[in-house]
Amino acid sequence: MLATCQAGYEDSLAGEMAANGWLPSGRGPGWVDCVGGPGGGPPELAFAPLILTEPVLLQADAVNALAQKAVDYFAGSLRDERIGNAWPNLWSGSPGVGGLPRRVAATRQAFDELLRRKLSRVARLAAPGVPPGVGPERGLFVVFTDFDRAWVSRTAILGGQRRMADDPSAPSRSFLKVEEAYGVLGAEPGADEAVIDLGAAPGGWSYSAARRGANVLAVDNGPLKAGALGNPRIEHRREDAFGFRPPQGRTFDWMFCDVVEEPHHVLRNLVTPWLEGGWCRRFVVNLKFGRTGPVALLQELRAAGSPFVRHAASFRIRHLYHDREEFTVVGVAASALQDAREDRPCGSHGE
């Protein structure tokens, strides 16, 4: 398999693969590959927005030659397949190679043109961009690792990470993380749902929920700003998030947690009581890597003693497109299993 990651996180992705028994065989800026693993499908990889599961290397110096090879590969792979629906046609390039985006775009354009001439009906069904959702997909997935080298695969696993559009009224860039997290979970706050936002200031996550019509209790000693300040759907409580407890018998539809604190402290003293107590149905929790390091922290989050393993019905850990030195964990609380039947994350690739 060949997996992509944010530039600068190759060691973390390779470490995550190795921790799952998949030994990396090569890597470059924004990607790691691996020839074999312990069997079964590729593991859940928090660092990988895209995993090519059957990568084939195409090499050619010229744009048109490479595009022709991609068309030949694609057409050859269609032999027994009838394409009747839109298929993802996803092209990307290693972020560390200067000028590569232009080469990717030119090759893709040449590919689209050649495919139109060869298989016009199939070409018309091509869908650009990252498909929504999480899990296995069939289409054409192309990752350039250099000007003359492209890996292609008909099958891929999507992690759900994607770049989100900003909102000028959002009080922080953090807003983009929670917007992206909804796509990984496959659910977002709805009108009149109740949201608790722990470590809320300046209010990006609260604003994100409020603009969907949810009612938010924003807990933070710091001030709310921009679209969160004075928002009629947001009540600000200047309190310590670790000490905050919901009124007896109250369950929130969503628990957001984005406090900047040591991850074990957050897991032990915030995530555990909220999930164990059944005080929320779904959650979005951001955890800074801290001194533990990303791979060790991932293993802890997936181990038997983790509050997510013990108290969540399902969860996913992701290094989001908008994350830096942090993970975002989304999921459904075990206590919400009854009413979660219709609300579970879509796809079958959950942890």
Ligand SMILES: C[S@@+](CC[C@H](N)C(=O)[O-])C[C@H]1O[C@@H](n2cnc3c(N)ncnc32)[C@H](O)[C@@H]1O
């Ligand atoms: C990364 S910011 C949150 C950003 C927010 N999610 C947004 O979208 O704007 C982290 C926040 O955690 C708050 N925080 C840290 N420790 C806290 C605590 N013990 N109780 C409440 N808030 C805390 C900080 O005041 C800070 O506003």
